Amino acid sequence: MPLTPFGRTVDAVLLKRQQAAAEHSPMQSAVSKWDALRELAAARKAHGLNDRDLSVLQALISFLPGTEIDPRPGVTVVHPSNRAICERLNGMPNSTMRRHMAKLVSAGILIRRDSPNGKRYVRRCQGERVAYGFDLSPLARRYAEFSDAAEAERTLAARIKQLRETVSLMRRDLLNLALLGAAERPEIGVWDQFHDLFHLTARALRRKLGLAELEEIQTRLTAALQEAKSHLEAVFAEDPGTSGAQNEHHYQNSKKDSFESEQAVKAAHAGDTESKDDTAYAENHAAERSVTRESSIQSAEAPALTGPNLPLRLILAACGEIRSYADGAIRHWGDLQRAADTVRPMMGISAAVWDEAKRAMGAAEAAVVVAAMLERFADIRSPGGYLRHLSAKAMSENFSSTPMVMALARKAAA
Numbered sequence: 001m002p003l004t005p006f007g008r009t010v011d012a013v014l015l016k017r018q019q020a021a022a023e024h025s026p027m028q029s030a031v032s033k034w035d036a037l038r039e040l041a042a043a044r045k046a047h048g049l050n051d052r053d054l055s056v057l058q059a060l061i062s063f064l065p066g067t068e069i070d071p072r073p074g075v076t077v078v079h080p081s082n083r084a085i086c087e088r089l090n091g092m093p094n095s096t097m098r099r100h101m102a103k104l105v106s107a108g109i110l111i112r113r114d115s116p117n118g119k120r121y122v123r124r125c126q127g128e129r130v131a132y133g134f135d136l137s138p139l140a141r142r143y144a145e146f147s148d149a150a151e152a153e154r155t156l157a158a159r160i161k162q163l164r165e166t167v168s169l170m171r172r173d174l175l176n177l178a179l180l181g182a183a184e185r186p187e188i189g190v191w192d193q194f195h196d197l198f199h200l201t202a203r204a205l206r207r208k209l210g211l212a213e214l215e216e217i218q219t220r221l222t223a224a225l226q227e228a229k230s231h232l233e234a235v236f237a238e239d240p241g242t243s244g245a246q247n248e249h250h251y252q253n254s255k256k257d258s259f260e261s262e263q264a265v266k267a268a269h270a271g272d273t274e275s276k277d278d279t280a281y282a283e284n285h286a287a288e289r290s291v292t293r294e295s296s297i298q299s300a301e302a303p304a305l306t307g308p309n310l311p312l313r314l315i316l317a318a319c320g321e322i323r324s325y326a327d328g329a330i331r332h333w334g335d336l337q338r339a340a341d342t343v344r345p346m347m348g349i350s351a352a353v354w355d356e357a358k359r360a361m362g363a364a365e366a367a368v369v370v371a372a373m374l375e376r377f378a379d380i381r382s383p384g385g386y387l388r389h390l391s392a393k394a395m396s397e398n399f400s401s402t403p404m405v406m407a408l409a410r411k412a413a414a
Contacts, residue, residue, distance in 0.1 A: 028140065029071070030069060030070050030071065031068065031069050031139065031143045032068055033064060033067060033068065033069045033136070033139065034061075034067070035143075036139040036140065036143050037058060037061060037139075039143065039149075039150045040054065040057075040109070040139070040146045041054050042149075042150035043146050043149030043150040043153055046149040046152070047107050047149070049103070049109075052100055053100045055089060055100075056085070056092075056101055056104065059085055060078060061078075061139075063078040063079075063080045064078050064136060069139050069140040070137065071137050073137050074131070074137070075137065076135065077113055077131035077132070077133050077134065077135050078134055079121055079132060080120070080133070081120065085097055108138055108142070109139065110134045110136065110138065111135040111137070111138060112134065113131065113132050113134070119132065120133040120134075121133075156211065159211060160209075160210070163211070163214040163218065164205065164209075164214060166218065167201065167205065167217050167218055167221060168205070171198055171202065171221065173225060174194055174221060174224055174228065175198045175410060176409075177194070177228040177232065178191045178198070178228065179317070179318075179406070179410075179413065180232065180311070181228060181231060182317070183313040183317055184311060184313070185231060185232070185234075188231055190227065190231065194224055194228060197220065198413075201217055205217075308401055308402070308405075309402055310368075310402055310406075312330070312331075312332070312336065314405070314409070315336075315371065316336075318375070318405050318406070318412060319368075319371035319372055319375050321371070321374045321375055322339050322370075322371040323339075325342045325346075326338070326339040333364045336364070336368070337363050337367045339371075340366070343370065344370060347377060348383050349370070349383055349387055353388050353391070357387050357388075357390070359391075360391040360394040361391065361394045361399060361401075365399075365401055368401040368404075369390060372405055373386065373387070375408050376408075
């Protein structure tokens, strides 16, 4: 077999590839040409190849009969013309095809077996087949090398994907801790820095980052999270049952459920005083007490519920519209509940749906839900139906308004 190509210069790399091809081990076996192409495609970066180079190689492999590549030099030689190769490449220009072919030869993926006049052909000489063209045997001989490089690339890609997911979760934690810290400890000035770090890392993650860059971002986020947690140690150290006990103290169905009934009775008396006498008033008052007793019985049968898990200041920072419907400043859960009672009919939520929500969620949790719905009132087609759906969800599973509030907080911080 010839060592030098026709009409081209020879360098040390080419001679080294030719020598490696001549040193065939009899232990090597034939390899599927498509398996070899697939492994090389996965390891293309390690060999300095791109997708266009592999497209040319795929077209060249398609000229090989059968499905296996023999590792013996000179056995698997294909000899298509440049025109035939370009046709299988959907009309790729000849100059472009030859440039990619030269790259494959330089990488040792192909070996040129040029004839004396540079043409590609096959002939029989004394019963022996002699072919001039492109030798594909390096694909079989280097198959193990391609497989190892492909496995390393897959491992690296999996590591990068896992690290991107970890960084994304750390960014989310940092934003939520920054929002909590701004509400609980506004005197500390680091929360704005954490917000800036959140946005800077989001901008960086839009690019295709390498492993080293992702590890650097992870280090920065880890340090920021540790600092945020150290500033919020006092908040974390609070008894988690305190907030729940406070919310349970405000959730009194026997009084809250009868609030609408009392208002309805008073409005009825004020609007139609001329047609009512003392007997009618007594009957209405008795009906009111009956409704109150029924509500108290239903509340006693309902399961024990807990209040919101978020601080009131964080809820008001994310749901600021509810402040406009309060008599004054909202300092306690009761103030928030009274503001929700005021804005509820303006949103089109009926008294029955509102009572159902308070029974299912608890009065404080229902008030938080209404405050969150008020922030997105323009996007909610049927507030009453939406609240009824959330009430049914609260009865069937452990419902929490925390995701709604945190979504609004993230939107406000964006």
